[in-house]
Amino acid sequence: MDLTEPAEVAAFRLEAREWLAANVPTTPLPSLDTADGFAAHRDWEARMYDARWAVVTWPEEYGGRAAGLLEWLAFEEEYWAAGAPVRVSQNGIFLLAPTIFEFGTQEQKDRLLPPMARAEEVWAQGWSEPGSGSDLASLRSKAEKVDGGWRVSGQKTWSTRGAFADWMFGLFRSDPESSRHHGLTYLLFPLKQDGVTVRPIRQLDGEPGFAEVFLDDVFVPDAMVLGGVGEGWKVAMSTTTSERGLTLRSPGRFMASANRLVDLYRSTAATDSVAATAVRADVVQAWMDADAYRLYVLDTALRALDGEPIGAESSANKLFWSELDIAIHETALALLGDRATLDLDEPSAQWLDGYQFALAGPIYAGTNEVQRNVIAERVLGLPR
């Protein structure tokens, strides 16, 4: 057992730190859930891409640095510690790209990955439907086989980034006779085309962070089927139980939040020691949990590097970070007292924004209730 950071990882970390220190915008970008903010975030990612920091784990031919998991974790720690912007391209680079690398054709890789990495083409998710949330396998949007491709109709909802995104990836029922996990196909298509209607949905903070997407006889060529026809469920799930479980929320993000919470605690303690003392236990609990999350992911990454299969860790991960994120922000709001609900351009509003964002954590990417079922049944072996 050796937790000393290898020299090459430390060097990589230092290089990232220096570039970020010189390049991270000094004033926060506008919210990426506004048109202006979306554009500003695209610009930032293009700058990252130019310096080859946008997709560090990708092969060099697609603009990456072929960085390993440890370098990736180090990069993420530095990224969030530097106060850098949230990643507008997250759906693409963290969720879709690993699937393309595993199942995509060469043509798909060449066509889709470079603009994704430059944030020229931002991807929206097409999983949930109005009747299919936790019960994803019940989805009904259909893809009908036609000459050279598919005709897609139906409705997707809670499509993160859907309001401003360029492309969508998602699952569609390609076999009308099928039910549940069978007969689904994973399709990729541009949102800016005839037959696609995007209705932005205002989320908790009032901004259109996601959208409903209505699909009316949209043509998707065969070349944009990812993995095999009817194999959609397998393709979608293969990466959720692999490294993607690790990369959905990097530890660096929560460690940076927890360290900012410590700063907030200290500045509160300096002026109001009673208020600070009353939440002292919560502050240190949040910090310890962020640290525990960091170590857990590091442990998982090191085991993955040793060739161990990664399984239900992604469910445990998701439970832990989603509850941690809420705890960090609730504690910060408690420290802010009267000013906890100040919004928009108020200086404390980053905590309120973060809280509202965190509240979605136990809901999306499989509710925490579903994740607990998964752990109980697949890890502990309890009966269904």
Add this chain to the structure above:
Amino acid sequence: MDLTEPAEVAAFRLEAREWLAANVPTTPLPSLDTADGFAAHRDWEARMYDARWAVVTWPEEYGGRAAGLLEWLAFEEEYWAAGAPVRVSQNGIFLLAPTIFEFGTQEQKDRLLPPMARAEEVWAQGWSEPGSGSDLASLRSKAEKVDGGWRVSGQKTWSTRGAFADWMFGLFRSDPESSRHHGLTYLLFPLKQDGVTVRPIRQLDGEPGFAEVFLDDVFVPDAMVLGGVGEGWKVAMSTTTSERGLTLRSPGRFMASANRLVDLYRSTAATDSVAATAVRADVVQAWMDADAYRLYVLDTALRALDGEPIGAESSANKLFWSELDIAIHETALALLGDRATLDLDEPSAQWLDGYQFALAGPIYAGTNEVQRNVIAERVLGLPR
């Protein structure tokens, strides 16, 4: 709305306080889960009976004072605040007696109530069976009709006080064709008779707080059927949803524990302010919850006095006090630090004993999981 204690209640309270101050044993009695302790607790209750404090809510003809709910609550507060012993007769006086008053024959009242009140005859519960815990309606111990009575066979378990008790009350399947809640009859019989084998079970603390009771062709005369034949479920349940929900655990008990916790906090704070400060929030939370429980029960009692029906309050009650009791004792153990696990005659052992007792709270009298189901289905109307 008026929370001032009525003068007659205050006078009753004062009289109880004075008697208790003069009569409560100055050294704690031995555990009632030992033979010696059981006897000592019987003696204590006989003294209470002689002074007419054993069963204050009962009619005067059975040794009570016909006290109302408010007087009862006041008495209980005084009783526990005085550090008086736990009630060895609790099963009888709080659980069985209300049912006898509602469903019993005059003969049953005259035969059973006076020795119950004097703790000459202590009652054990006969509800659970090895295969019927949370799912009480699945019980299988049977009562077969014979001339003049019933022949009872089967096995009861988790019978509180079973190791030393004199009589048992419980439910038995009197209709062999019946299932679930139907065809059950509520029977009363002495434990010291042929065909009854009591196997004490050592509970968490190593003492025989409950027992398995094996019944082999035990004769129970018709006169000892409580309520109608086949009406057992209704009879047993009628009082769980009425005042009995209130009297299972009186608020005075937890308020007294919480006030002792405050004392322990203060004495700890005097010598080790760091240790005290670290659990300060837990101490005040426990105290507030004990106070909230007191007020909730008071509110329920006052509404009952106004003639309002009392329903699922007993489930909410049970959840709240059982979790409160654990929280009070866990916090005390945290204050005791290294000495938390000291046992038997060690001065701090009352907290450890209390903790072990409290741990049973979320299990008996319907697990807390069952209680949450009851609230969700019967109060909130969620589908089964």
Add this chain to the structure above:
Amino acid sequence: MRVLPDPDALDFADSVRDLLSDAAGSTALRGAWDNENGLIPGLWKQLAEVGVLGLTVPEEYGGSGADLTSALPVLVETGRAATPEPVVETLVGTAVLAAAGGELAAHWLPRVVTGDAVLTVAFGPGQLVTAAPWADLFVVRDAAGVRAVPAVDVARIDHNSVDTGRRLAEISYDPTAGTVVDGADAESAFDLGAVAIAAQLTGLADAMLEMAVEYAKTREQFGAPIGSFQAIKHHLATAYVANSFARPVVARGAFSVASGWSTRRRDASHAKYAAGQAARRAARTALQVHAGIGYTFEHDLHMWMKRTWSLTSQWGGQAWHRERVAAAVLDGSVEGQG
């Protein structure tokens, strides 16, 4: 001896509930959130007409002379409806002026009772004031005690709050502006507000749990209503129990403050803390049960959640009130309980 309010008070609250559900339902509320001043047009006058604004104002000033305990059910209803108007501030401000009496009371109270003048207050540990753009009079605690300052003498900086049904401002004024309210008991005014907000919080919690229960009965996943799953049942049952146990604590807080019990500070803080914890749990539970749809601005839930965040953060936050109870119980003596 009663914990529950008197039947008359409950009947009055029922009529206010009807009024609010007619005139201040979720569509009206949504309008208030979006409009310039954060208020429901016409509602203030209606609240005055039915007697809400003067409920606890002495009869000599045109009010009904009820005490805090009788006002609780109405406050619960304004919480259940997430009413944006400064009902609590009116209750506190009029109590301070009525206690002082004299010219100040005679001038302002009759106008406030009829809704012709609006007052607001600042008594909490912070200095954020609601209804500031709209108020004619500010009754505020400052170093000199309590001061009544007309709006014309008050400068304000408006802040953005996530709860746009409860706008916030920071105010300032010349230290000699307005009038010192003689003999005003600022601490008791604070306690009064704490209990009144606690009552609103129990109403908010009720409303959120009701929304969640209704949703859980109808929303289907995996071929069954989600309310049939034990995880959802237990979340809702736990939140329901928390609010059920907060309610009598709030009632006792009201009685303790109204009766001037020696434990009134502790009881008021216990009320706000317990109701706040219950409302926060109800908000988290309701959001989790609603999942995606509850996370949208289009659904009503967010207005109730954000009001919960406001009311548990301001007028003393949760940890602040818990520590106030701790100071009384752990550092002082546990005084006679009611």
Add this chain to the structure above:
Amino acid sequence: MRVLPDPDALDFADSVRDLLSDAAGSTALRGAWDNENGLIPGLWKQLAEVGVLGLTVPEEYGGSGADLTSALPVLVETGRAATPEPVVETLVGTAVLAAAGGELAAHWLPRVVTGDAVLTVAFGPGQLVTAAPWADLFVVRDAAGVRAVPAVDVARIDHNSVDTGRRLAEISYDPTAGTVVDGADAESAFDLGAVAIAAQLTGLADAMLEMAVEYAKTREQFGAPIGSFQAIKHHLATAYVANSFARPVVARGAFSVASGWSTRRRDASHAKYAAGQAARRAARTALQVHAGIGYTFEHDLHMWMKRTWSLTSQWGGQAWHRERVAAAVLDGSVEGQG
């Protein structure tokens, strides 16, 4: 870079697990709880023979010279088996003597490694000592630093503990008795013990959850295994997650202490706190899942629960360790993380 122990350490731990399950299973354990000295007859010699007692003792004294990180898996196994013997005390005491070297080490260590002499320690904030009736040497922190006192010079008052597999005593000795251990680092010895106990706690938690899962699969109520009910599933999943996230914290604590990192105090306390919270949750969950049967003395569970209570109360309680982390993180600076 590894968080998990090396394969060799895991293999050794597997062999110790087999030994414990053969020689120290629940029947043997039950015997130890009831017998005079609270030990499993013969086990100490067996642990010596397979190399557990000398695992971290330098080779020059007959040990294997492994560091704390390699010892973790064995410690986890002694937790999983709820082993009554003073394994942690041996680890800490031998580390102190080996660091001091000289005659003291040369005299005692070879005997301790073979199980011919027994030592115990007192380094926590309290002064309760385990294995006292049985120890030949007491290595204790006192005002003068660290002192090694032969049993003959130690007076003791035995206490009753609910965990009779871990008996406790208070000790006293003449302030000049025994030998001062030159240059001993009492604080680091304490950290070593905290991490070692943390490892045992994760093993205890594992064992309790395993019992609960097995029971939930077989016990039927309402016509189905109780493990098919969502409430039971979620209780167990939550406890499983807590222990899963404690394990790497314990591993880091071991590495930090073994490497002398500047954050070692904080990391050791974090380890004991996190593992303690996870074990307490596992105990509560296991009891609730077992319900009545788990509440009996006849069932094995109580021995694991009570060990959990012991180990989370002694050698610094939960709140004590959390506050030690808080002092480092909130009052000091957040030092470089590993």
